[in-house]
Amino acid sequence: MLEYALIFWAGGSVIKIHEYQSKELLANFGVPVPKGRVASSPEEVAEICRELGGTAVVKAQVYAGGRGKAGGVKLVNSPEEGVEYARGLLGTRLVTVQTGPEGVPVQRVLVEEPAQVERELYLALTVDRSAQGPVFIASAAGGMEIEEVAETQPEAIAREGVDIAVGLQAFQARRIARGLGLDAGQQRSAARIMAAMYKLFMERDLTLIEINPLVVSKDGSLVAVDAKVSLEDDALFRNKDFSDWRDPEQETPLEVEASEYGIAYVKLDGSVGCLVNGAGLAMATMDLVRGAGATPANFLDVGGGADEAKVAKAVNIMLSDPDVESILVNIFGGILRSDIVARGIVRAYDETKSEIPLTIRLQGVQVDEARAVLDESGLQVSFAETLLDVEARLAESLG
Amino acid sequence: MSILVDENTRVLVQGITGREGSFHATRCMEYGTNVVAGVTPGRGGSVFNDSVPVFDSVEEAANETGATVSLLFVPAPFAQDAMIEAADAGIGLIVCIAEGVPVLDSARVLRYLEGRGSRLLGPNCPGLISPTGKCKVGIMPGHIHQAGRVGVVSRSGTLTYEAVSQLSALGLGQSTCVGIGGDPLIGTNFVDVLELFNEDPDTDAVVMIGEIGGSMEQEAAQFIKENFAKPVVSFIAGATAPPGKRMGHAGAIITGSDATAEAKNEALRDAGAHVVPSPGLIGAVMKEALS
CATH class of the missing domain: 3.40.50.261 (Succinyl-CoA synthetase domains)
Incomplete structure (x- = not known):
């Protein structure tokens, strides 16, 4: 729920990358990660297993979490076992608690040396709203979902805010390390890891580095056994190489298409397609749809500066969603002219010859022109004046 | 009476010669806003809409016109600089419209504003x-x-x-x-x-x-x-x-x-x-x- 909520507030969106890419970034900045490599064929898996001495952990590279329980992670004891496992995994779709029933494609696996686990810790760096800057989050209860730890033993989570004007100070890193119950040598290693994380975070405009678990090995060394890094979409202009890191295969196809056109779109499981301008009004429109007893098929914010082509694209995206049974347009035009919205809608319906029923509520400038465009088009449109009208129309259509 | 702004408020617009800046500055003036200056680096000395002097820097604009509020139409990648420039010039209320300002840029700006007399509204606000x-x-x-x-x-x-x-x-x-x-x-x-x-x-x-x-x-x-x-x-x-x-x-x-x-x-x-x-x-x- 909470994680879902974050789709909306950030204004821009977060770009996810794979575990192997996250680890590559971390390693480049000096965070120790397990020995290993990414592979996209069973033969490569065998080769890496041999390099690692036979035994290895093979991990499906997918954006969705919960892959361990879904059979996407395995300890193999020989190259042959590695090949067999990789054959059954590569090219298939993995269904986890975080994916839909359709799952996500597995095209790569990460093959790594198994960790010799003494203890599992949690260490993350993100930007906190209330602290208005970067904050480290640490817990001795690593290896489990941090949300779960927050729920059951919130006192086990420590936070350390960093003053962005001066950066992470050594005493802060020591404080976090002491709180994790590490010995003197391990504290030094942990402090080095935190310094590296902070440097990476600031230099590459990250929104999240999450190392879980950060393993204390039997020999006392620390290693980032699983890691997740998120990049900030809004900072791509100064991290141009990141655009190539994206794996669109892992994302919902309609969401990828929408993002290419600068449309904020999130696929939901209902049947009323919603075309709205502004994130707040888009959320409120979803609330309204639910309030009327119907279910929204999507969150869609077409933005303030949309033109006819962008509106048409947005309508096209909704029309190509097989779950959409009707479309609701709710536009409060300040800058966005109503007649442009109308033309975009008509264009999309013309192109697709769709007969999906439309409810339209347009407020703002050029509303009369918009009505004329829609009347001329011959589309079957139910017009609503106010949000209460919209609610009533939705309730009506449900019978 | 109202809060923060009224008919006497002297407003400057950063990015006034850009597409969005000029469009919205004009709408604001039509509404009755007292737009006294514009700022676009490199365009100092020109006049916007036959009435608003354009300056190269916020400092100059504020000194010459007594503007106390700045409305920013600066694209997100440059918003951090524009916000800090406004605060440096002693602008009392900085209004940042831009959507997509990197979150670490906002963090730096908010840190810079601490202890100074400027209030920031936004970013990503109407x-x-x-x-x-x-x-x-x-x-x-x-x-x-x-x-x-x-x-x-x-x-x-x-x-x-x-x-x-x-x-x-x-x-x-x-x-x-x-x-x-x-x-x-x-x-x-x-x-x-x-x-x-x-x-x-x-x-x-x-x-x-x-x-x-x-x-x-x-x-x-x-x-x-x-x-x-x-x-x-x-x-x-x-x-x-x-x-x-x-x-x-x-x-x-x-x-x-x-x-x-x-x-x-x-x-x-x-x-x-x-x-x-x-x-x-x-x-x-x-x-x-x-x-």
């Missing part, structure tokens, strides 16, 4: 408007507003226009409408604006529009409970955003379960606010609260 004071410093459509005694504060743009048009349709005019912005890090929060409305003798009641994420609405609820004497009508957008996609964001853990609309509504109800169940009823509930 700005503010005082229908009573005939002053619009933002991108909202001026014509939907009406002078009156209801204050509006919101994290959203178009949803605020929606609320304002409901109020106006019922004859409930507005004293000042403030869009605080939809970004996770913003310069002015609900409590800051509520404090100002509390002290404004010409504001009788407040519409507060929040949304899911963060805990700013709970802080507002706490303030309302302890200090706010006027009726508050609140709506939180996103109540039906279902669970599903994991964003893998540790930020959620910090604010905990406060991020949901349910938790925010609960806190506001407990503080005595009139929590609106449907976004279509914001005006109607305010009318009832005032009667």
Whole structure:
């Protein structure tokens, strides 16, 4: 729920990358990660297993979490076992608690040396709203979902805010390390890891580095056994190489298409397609749809500066969603002219010859022109004046 | 009377010669805003719309014209520099419209503003408007507003226009409408604006529009409970955003379960606010609260 909520507030969106890419970034900045490599064929898996001495952990590279329980992670004891496992995994779709029933494609696996686990810790760096800057989050209860730890033993989570004007100070890193119950040598290693994380975070405009678990090995060394890094979409202009890191295969196809056109779109499981301008009004429109007893098929914010082509694209995206049974347009035009919205809608319906029923509520400038465009088009449109009208129309259509 | 701006406010526009800047500066002037200067580095010495002098720097513009408020139409990649330039020049109220300012840039700006006399509104906000004071410093459509005694504060743009048009349709005019912005890090929060409305003798009641994420609405609820004497009508957008996609964001853990609309509504109800169940009823509930 909470994680879902974050789709909306950030204004821009977060770009996810794979575990192997996250680890590559971390390693480049000096965070120790397990020995290993990414592979996209069973033969490569065998080769890496041999390099690692036979035994290895093979991990499906997918954006969705919960892959361990879904059979996407395995300890193999020989190259042959590695090949067999990789054959059954590569090219298939993995269904986890975080994916839909359709799952996500597995095209790569990460093959790594198994960790010799003494203890599992949690260490993350993100930007906190209330602290208005970067904050480290640490817990001795690593290896489990941090949300779960927050729920059951919130006192086990420590936070350390960093003053962005001066950066992470050594005493802060020591404080976090002491709180994790590490010995003197391990504290030094942990402090080095935190310094590296902070440097990476600031230099590459990250929104999240999450190392879980950060393993204390039997020999006392620390290693980032699983890691997740998120990049900030809004900072791509100064991290141009990141655009190539994206794996669109892992994302919902309609969401990828929408993002290419600068449309904020999130696929939901209902049947009323919603075309709205502004994130707040888009959320409120979803609330309204639910309030009327119907279910929204999507969150869609077409933005303030949309033109006819962008509106048409947005309508096209909704029309190509097989779950959409009707479309609701709710536009409060300040800058966005109503007649442009109308033309975009008509264009999309013309192109697709769709007969999906439309409810339209347009407020703002050029509303009369918009009505004329829609009347001329011959589309079957139910017009609503106010949000209460919209609610009533939705309730009506449900019978 | 109104809060933050009125007919005497001297406004400068950073990025006035750009496409958006010139469009919106013109709309603001049509509304009655006293736009006294524009700033575009390299375009100093020119005149905008035959009446507004353009300067190369905010410092020069402020010194020459006495501007105290800056409206920024600077693209997101350059917004950090523009905001800090305005603060450096001693501008009292900086309004940043840009969407997509990198969050670490915002963090640096907010840190820079600490201890200085400048207030930042936004980023990613529609700005503010005082229908009573005939002053619009933002991108909202001026014509939907009406002078009156209801204050509006919101994290959203178009949803605020929606609320304002409901109020106006019922004859409930507005004293000042403030869009605080939809970004996770913003310069002015609900409590800051509520404090100002509390002290404004010409504001009788407040519409507060929040949304899911963060805990700013709970802080507002706490303030309302302890200090706010006027009726508050609140709506939180996103109540039906279902669970599903994991964003893998540790930020959620910090604010905990406060991020949901349910938790925010609960806190506001407990503080005595009139929590609106449907976004279509914001005006109607305010009318009832005032009667």
